[in-house]
Amino acid sequence: MKYFDGLNYYEILKIPENSSFLEIKQAYRDAVSIYGEDSLVTYSLFSTDEREKILKIIETAFLTLIDGNQRAAYDRMLMDSGQSDTKFISGQSQKQSQPVFDPGKAANDDPLAADATKQIQADEEKQLSDEILSKSSVSGNDLKKLREALGVEIHEIHSLTRISVSVLNAIEENRLESLPPDTYLRNFLKLYAEVLQIDPLKIVDGYFKHISMVQNTD
Amino acid sequence: MTEIYPIGGGKGGVGKSFVVAGLGALIAKWGHNVVVIDLDLGASNLHTLLGMKRPKRGLNRYIDKTVRRLESVAVPTMIPNLFFISSMHCSMEIANLLHAHKLKIISAIQKLPFDYILLDLGTGTNFNTLDFFLTSKEGILIGTPEPTSIENFFRFISAVYFRILKQTLKRSEFHSAVKDAVTEMSSAPAGTHDILKIVSKYHPDKVTDLKNKLSEFKFKLILNQFRKNMDSTLGNKIETVCNRHFHSNFQFLGNIRYDGQIHDAVFSRTLYVHKYPHTQSSSDLKKIAEKITRNRRPTSLPKEIS
Numbered sequence: 001m002k003y004f005d006g007l008n009y010y011e012i013l014k015i016p017e018n019s020s021f022l023e024i025k026q027a028y029r030d031a032v033s034i035y036g037e038d039s040l041v042t043y044s045l046f047s048t049d050e051r052e053k054i055l056k057i058i059e060t061a062f063l064t065l066i067d068g069n070q071r072a073a074y075d076r077m078l079m080d081s082g083q084s085d086t087k088f089i090s091g092q093s094q095k096q097s098q099p100v101f102d103p104g105k106a107a108n109d110d111p112l113a114a115d116a117t118k119q120i121q122a123d124e125e126k127q128l129s130d131e132i133l134s135k136s137s138v139s140g141n142d143l144k145k146l147r148e149a150l151g152v153e154i155h156e157i158h159s160l161t162r163i164s165v166s167v168l169n170a171i172e173e174n175r176l177e178s179l180p181p182d183t184y185l186r187n188f189l190k191l192y193a194e195v196l197q198i199d200p201l202k203i204v205d206g207y208f209k210h211i212s213m214v215q216n217t218d
Numbered sequence: 219m220t221e222i223y224p225i226g227g228g229k230g231g232v233g234k235s236f237v238v239a240g241l242g243a244l245i246a247k248w249g250h251n252v253v254v255i256d257l258d259l260g261a262s263n264l265h266t267l268l269g270m271k272r273p274k275r276g277l278n279r280y281i282d283k284t285v286r287r288l289e290s291v292a293v294p295t296m297i298p299n300l301f302f303i304s305s306m307h308c309s310m311e312i313a314n315l316l317h318a319h320k321l322k323i324i325s326a327i328q329k330l331p332f333d334y335i336l337l338d339l340g341t342g343t344n345f346n347t348l349d350f351f352l353t354s355k356e357g358i359l360i361g362t363p364e365p366t367s368i369e370n371f372f373r374f375i376s377a378v379y380f381r382i383l384k385q386t387l388k389r390s391e392f393h394s395a396v397k398d399a400v401t402e403m404s405s406a407p408a409g410t411h412d413i414l415k416i417v418s419k420y421h422p423d424k425v426t427d428l429k430n431k432l433s434e435f436k437f438k439l440i441l442n443q444f445r446k447n448m449d450s451t452l453g454n455k456i457e458t459v460c461n462r463h464f465h466s467n468f469q470f471l472g473n474i475r476y477d478g479q480i481h482d483a484v485f486s487r488t489l490y491v492h493k494y495p496h497t498q499s500s501s502d503l504k505k506i507a508e509k510i511t512r513n514r515r516p517t518s519l520p521k522e523i524s
């Protein structure tokens with residue numbers, strides 16, 4: 001039996017070093033479904049003690065990588081100790097594109113061997129994001145729905161983007177009077193979209209369209 | 219090149235013999251020369267799953283030296299290119315198999331002139347069963363998607379490791395403390411870890427070698443009697459966990475769907491994949507057979523293509 005000897009946090013969560021916030025979250029969920037207390041897979045493999053130790057390590061890995069500052073420090077440590085061959089510091093290297101909704105990923109002809117539950121979930125997320133992106137205007141409510149479907153909390157967006165929770169709430173609740181000036185708002189929406197890995201341009205345009213529609217009906 | 223796949227799994231009735239018969243038939247239909255060998259000594263039933271009557275000759279003729287070559291006791295089946303070696307008339311139980319006979323059988327199997335050799339093993343982790351499992355450098359484990367069966371996967375893997383360690387550590391160059399530890403230790407998953415620890419105390423230079431020895435053996439996993447609404451990611455998760463926490467390489471080959479007709483096929487003594495080629499279970503077996511053959515071309519031309 002081996003444990004996590006010699007594995008770094010990325011390896012423990014089985015993710016590449018440039019993983020995005022959402023990928024880290026998903027990897028953590030997967031790890032807990034394998035090592036959690038009521039997992040069918042490992043209940044007979046580990047003692048309670050071993051399981052607790054393993055879960056603790058997984059949690060530490062997750063909490064470190066999910067926090068921008070801690071992750072940057074950890075990445076530097078990996079590089080300095082020669083454990084990483086990545087030339088970038090996290091933040092710069094993190095993927096900001098939309099790999100989660102890669103349509104190629106959704107097609108799978110082997111439902112039994114494939115990760116079906118995850119697939120269904122990913123399909124639903126994709127459907128929702130497609131639906132939102134296909135609309136010419138995007139409301140705060142749309143953003144909220146998508147965020148919740150992805151299992152992302154408001155405070156997580158806050159800790160990743162440093163946008164204050166009250167502004168994030170104002171965006172999601174369409175409270176125009178509480179929104180920051182346009183240039184700031186534009187940048188905030190872009191960051192928000194990047195965390196959820198959806199097209200920032202469409203979100204920014206759609207949201208501004210939504211605002212002007214609301215203002216015109218007043 | 220001959221590929222030998224012993225097929226085991228701790229639990230009884232999970233479908234080892236069914237899978238051996240099914241995979242053997244499919245691979246033979248693709249034109250490869252295949253032999254399936256019943257090594258469930260004392261509880262042979264592979265012939266039934268192949269849709270055959272009890273064969274008259276088998277392994278016993280080779281052990282009692284009536285024939286010189288093991289391939290002489292391989293009988294044809296209803297599938298061209300698929301042959302069968304029975305252990306029906308072997309009077310011995312697996313537990314009473316003579317050491318010399320076991321070695322003789324293993325080395326004869328390794329020399330058989332076939333493309334694919336599938337070994338149907340009995341239930342449990344008896345040391346003779348483990349030695350048959352170690353006939354090759356890779357073996358297939360079969361279980362069902364149930365807690366007890368998954369527990370048996372781990373138990374079987376640990377028992378295989380333990381057997382490898384035991385065989386290696388009994389050699390004279392090892393310290394008696396190490397030898398004692400192997401005799402006393404249980405073959406629980408943690409046992410391997412404990413033994414390696416003791417070895418690292420007395421022979422720090424040999425630990426890497428030992429670990430390499432364990433990692434030389436490759437495991438493939440199959441989940442049989444899989445039902446519709448079960449977690450289809452289970453096999454992949456087991457693969458992940460095994461690759462992580464054991465020393466060898468593990469590959470999940472796939473799920474095989476539960477089908478009540480399999481029971482009927484056994485009762486009417488027919489070869490399931492032959493009689494029901496288009497069911498979900500047959501198509502699952504086909505996908506697994508494809509992974510095993512990796513689309514390798516047959517060395518001889520098929521006599522019949524279906």
Ligand SMILES: Nc1ncnc2c1ncn2[C@@H]1O[C@H](COP(=O)(O)OP(=O)(O)OP(=O)(O)O)[C@@H](O)[C@H]1O
Nearest residue numbers: 230231232233234235236341443475476477480481
């Ligand atoms: N996928 C399946 N769906 C439905 N029934 C199955 C399936 N696979 C096997 N069975 C049933 O389970 C029975 C036991 O299968 P099999 O004899 O192959 O198990 P085994 O692992 O070889 O058992 P033993 O340890 O006794 O040798 C079969 O007779 C068959 O009826």
Ligand SMILES: [Mg+2]
Nearest residue numbers: 234235258339
């Ligand atoms: Mg059997």
